[in-house]
Amino acid sequence: xxxxxxxxxxxxxxxxxxxxxxxxxxxxxxxxxxxxxxxxxxxxxxxxxxxxxxxxxxxxxxxxxx
Ligand SMILES: [Zn+2]
Numbered sequence: 001x002x003x004x005x006x007x008x009x010x011x012x013x014x015x016x017x018x019x020x021x022x023x024x025x026x027x028x029x030x031x032x033x034x035x036x037x038x039x040x041x042x043x044x045x046x047x048x049x050x051x052x053x054x055x056x057x058x059x060x061x062x063x064x065x066x
Contacts, residue, residue: 005039012037 015032
């Protein structure tokens, strides 16, 4: 099984007229909005990870120091 992932809709305009891009593996082009984008598999979520993304945690960057 390859890691080729085919998007069903353009993430920008929602159109289904997508085609593989010549930019390389995982790259797609939308004929509707002429955007090119790349899909990248980041990995599997940890078991039980159903909450918000760790980067969205307000405790890290939202410090109270003026
Ligand atoms: Zn599009």
